[in-house]
Amino acid sequence: MRDSRINRDEILLAIIQFKNGFLDMLDYINQNNTGCEIPHAKYMSFYEKQVLIHPDKNYHQKLSFEAMLDNGLFVYWNKQSYMVAFATVIVDLLRFIDNTRMKELSNAEFNKYRIWMKALSERLPNLDYGSEDYIEELLAYKNQMNEIASHVRENTLVLKERVYEIADMYQKRNNKGSEVNIEELYTQVDKLFRRHVQPFLEFVSPAKIVVDGNFTSFVDTINSTIRLKGGGEAAATGFYQKTAITFYYKEIGELTDQLRGILNMIHEERSSYIATESIYKELMNALVPLRHGGQRNIILKPDATVFDHFSALLGLNNHNAGYKAKFSGRQDNIPTRFEKYIEVVKNTVLKKNNVDELVSIPENMYPEYERQQLISNCLLSRETPNTIEDLYQYIHEILDENLQDYNLGDSLYGFEVLLNEIDPDQIIYTTRKRISDGLYFLEYMGWQYNEERVNG
Known part of the structure; x- marks a missing residue:
């Protein structure tokens, strides 16, 4: 052989x-x-x-x-x-x-990763730091996070393509010769949203939205355990890997909004079509007895009994009578009216409003991955105080002092970083506040951190 x-x-x-x-x-x-x-x-x-x-x-x-x-x-x-x-x-x-x-990741695949992280978060505290079992688990964790980050990135690209394809199909639905079926398109969009986009959004969400714990909460637990056992560098690596995964949360959120918008528009079109088809069918059925000489000299008028049960048509005649005059001005009067309007505008003294030159921070202002690492290092390299009067202001001042080309987008990410380091039970909410970077401003609800309030 x-x-x-x-x-x-x-x-x-x-x-x-x-x-x-x-x-x-x-x-x-x-x-x-x-x-x-x-x-x-x-x-x-x-x-x-x-x-x-x-x-x-x-x-x-x-x-x-x-x-x-x-x-x-x-x-x-x-x-x-x-x-x-x-x-x-x-x-x-x-x-x-x-x-x-590429195939979209399904809920089963996301759940597989979640279960793996949950099991590790329960095993790791029982292992001795530096033991062979501990080192093997740490390596497996690092490899698994790399695999997830790779799959999440590719999944984002795939979902983008799918959403663009669907949006293109929806745009072309009324083109001459188009073979797009609105029912099939609705089913396709609904399936993509329920089976792939929504589970993905829940998977990368930093919020704890699953009662049993979600992927990000288990990763936080694992990183905290590693840090407590003395593996600061390994914990930082785990944090960066988590950031590389949750980085796509905002992008998937935008895709979710696009799909929801398309779903809503298709739903409205379906509803209108079904309602119109139903009324037309009932109207045709009501006219059957009048066809083929069933009755003679019948003229279809607005007050015909055949329309009695079509409540959607009630009031249209009165509506037309009441508003028709407003849309049928005499043509010879239009130039005169416009000239008077221009004269009024010229003689009106406009007051200058004291408008804030700053603008609200844009939604897409989010730091790139390398920038995220700088922000994380800047905040995690110092000891968090026991008391912080204003978390946003605290982060804003540190990053403004230590980063070049600082902007408020850095503070928003820094806020996420710091929230992973402190106990949410030690936070109380205060009044609305505002910070700016000279170009943009951010209005927020004040967050006050006081460790002694809980531990004291």
């Missing part, structure tokens, strides 16, 4: 060379929800029609079914169902090559 073991890097390069064929297999996986499986016959057809005709015979060996199976690129061959399964890393590689073929 011939040895078909080959260096995997050579096979991976061959896969990239024939990426269109492999992307076609990925399409099959996505369309049929087969996990990582494809029919054995599909791969053999690809091999015969695309690989064997290539003049470089090295590809014939590298991409043979035996080589793919022996080298772990196929993890198994089910001879009963005649399906073969790609290694997950190959499917991920293909999706990475062409992100339009």
Whole structure:
């Protein structure tokens, strides 16, 4: 029997060379929800029609079914169902090559990550700092966070593409020759929102919205445990990794708003269409007895009995009579009225309002990842005081003093950082306050921190 073991890097390069064929297999996986499986016959057809005709015979060996199976690129061959399964890393590689073929993460996948973090948050406090078990768990945590950050980033790109596609379909729905069905579009948008966008938003949300604890709360617990055991650097790394994941919360929130807007508009169109169709159908049914000589000399007037039960039409005649005059001014009077209006405007003395030159901070003013690290270092490198009269003002003053090109967006992120370091039970709310950076202003409810108030 011939040895078909080959260096995997050579096979991976061959896969990239024939990426269109492999992307076609990925399409099959996505369309049929087969996990990582494809029919054995599909791969053999690809091999015969695309690989064997290539003049470089090295590809014939590298991409043979035996080589793919022996080298772990196929993890198994089910001879009963005649399906073969790609290694997950190959499917991920293909999706990475062409992100339009990425699949949206589902609620089950988010829940898998959440359960993993919950289990680690419960195991870690019982392990001795520096022990082999502790080091292994720490490495697993770091790798898992890297994997999640990668998947979250790719998932954001996929969802963006899906939302743009849906928005484009909605815009073109009334174009001549358009085949967009409003019912199908509504179902598609609703499914994308419920199955993928909303679970993703809940997953990356910094708020504790799940009774049993959500992903971010478990990560905070893990990082706090690591810090208490003396692993300050590892805790900081975990915090940065968490930031890289929750960074997409605002972006997904904007996609959520877009989808909700499209859903609402489609819902209104459906409701209007259904209501109009219902009224028209009832009207046609009411006219059936009058057709084909059922009654003669019948003229359809607004007061006809056929309209008696259509309450939506009541009052339209009176409404038209009352408002018609306001929209039917004499044409010869219009120039005169306009001239009088211009004269009044010219003779009106306008008072100058003392308008605040500062403007409210924009919604999209959020620091980039590198900037977030600077902000975190700036705040976490100093000991948090036992008492802070105004959390926003405290953060504002520190960052303004230590960061170049400081702006209020830095303070908003710094506020998130500091909230992860203090106990929310030690915070009381005060009066509304305001800070500015010389260009923008931020109005906020005052937050006062007093550790002694709880511990005293």
